[in-house]
Every structure is written in C-alpha cells, then in structure tokens.
Amino acid sequence: MNNIVLCGFMGCGKSTVGKNIARKSGKKFVDMDSYIEEKAGMRVSEIFEKYGESGFRDMEHEACRELSLEKNLIIASGGGALTFARNVEVFKQNDVIVLLDVPLDTIKYRLRNDTKRPLLQRPDKDEAMAELYEKRLPLYQAAADVTVKGEETPLGTAFAVMDAVRLYSK
Structure with missing residues (x-):
C-alpha cells in the first residue's frame, strides 16, 4: 500500500482527519481539490464555469492517476471523485481507500453555517444534501x-x- 485515500460525503472530515493522520504518521497530506486548483490555476468553481463538470471530472481523474503514483500520501478525495469507477480503479491498484462514515444528521449539523460549498447555498439545502447523500453513500461503500x-x-x-489500515494491510 502506497497511500491512504479518504472518501466520504462533504463534511465527513476528510481534510481535518487527513491532516491529523499526516501529522501523526509523518506522511504528506494532499487535498485533491486543492491539488486540482493549483494545477489548473483556478478555483474548482471556475473550472466548472469554464469547462463544465465533465472538464472538471477529467482533471480530477488525471489528479487521481498522478497521486496514485506517489508514495506516503494521505489524500482527501473530492466528494464526487470516488463515485466514478475509473478513479476507484486507479487508487485500488496501490492504495487503500477509507470511507469516513458519518450519518447525514451529523453532516447537516457540521455544515449548518457553511458558506463555501455551492450546493449548500440554496433554500432547500437539507433536501439537496439528503438526495445526494443517498445517491453517493452506496458508491463510497463499494x-x-x-x-x-x-x-x-x-x-x-x-x-x-x-x-x-494497519489491520487491513496485514
């Protein structure tokens, strides 16, 4: 196993937990969305505006391929990255994928004051989150x-x- 790849719904703690793992293990932390933004020279929202979701997903897949070739990383995947089989396949070759499983009610509480995630800036955010959560959770589990x-x-x-991960790797 080269890397630990954290997956799960927005607000489940991928970045915060990932930074803690990196600090305790001596590995390097990489937030996939930040990695994509740095390579593209623009924010994820701008990538979506300029290239659409399919353009972003292609950049995301390329990031998965590049990061999977590295060693000793703790990777916080984007919320949608591991809902695509091609990205899962890339990481499954060398890395271990860990789902941070957090109930929807806890996520709603954690994100109650969020002003950064575009999905949550709408009057029906609870319904939208529930719908997306129900759609994505089985994909994360798989x-x-x-x-x-x-x-x-x-x-x-x-x-x-x-x-x-230690038990899994034995």
Whole structure:
C-alpha cells in the first residue's frame, strides 16, 4: 500500500482527519481539490464555469492517476471523485481507500453555517444534501477497502483510520 485515500460525503472530515493522520504518521497530506486548483490555476468553481463538470471530472481523474503514483500520501478525495469507477480503479491498484462514515444528521449539523460549498447555498439545502447523500453513500461503500465511523474527534478518527489500515494491510 502506497497511500491512504479518504472518501466520504462533504463534511465527513476528510481534510481535518487527513491532516491529523499526516501529522501523526509523518506522511504528506494532499487535498485533491486543492491539488486540482493549483494545477489548473483556478478555483474548482471556475473550472466548472469554464469547462463544465465533465472538464472538471477529467482533471480530477488525471489528479487521481498522478497521486496514485506517489508514495506516503494521505489524500482527501473530492466528494464526487470516488463515485466514478475509473478513479476507484486507479487508487485500488496501490492504495487503500477509507470511507469516513458519518450519518447525514451529523453532516447537516457540521455544515449548518457553511458558506463555501455551492450546493449548500440554496433554500432547500437539507433536501439537496439528503438526495445526494443517498445517491453517493452506496458508491463510497463499494469503493472503500475499509470503513471507519467518523463521529469521533478528528484526532480520534485519525487514530481509528490508522488502526483500521494497519489491520487491513496485514
């Protein structure tokens, strides 16, 4: 296993937990959306505006391919990245995919004051989140090699991920 790839719904803690794992393990943390933004020289929202979702998904796939070739990374995947089989296949070659499983009610609570995610800037955000969550959760579950409950503190969840990956890798 080269890398740990964290997947799960927005607000499940991929970035926060990932940074904790990196700090405790000595590995490097990479946020996939930030990686794509840096390579493209524009924000994800701008990529969507200029190239559409399919253009973004192509850049995302390229990022998956590039990152999977690296070693000792903790990767916070984008919320939709591992809903695509081609990205899952790339990571499954060398890496372990960990689902941070957090109930929808907890995610809604965590994101109650979010002003950055475009999906949440709408009057029916709870319904939209529920619909997307129900659609994506089975895809995350199918992609994951390991599932960890993500309701602990970020540090507690980080240790749970590290333990689960250690057991998986034996």
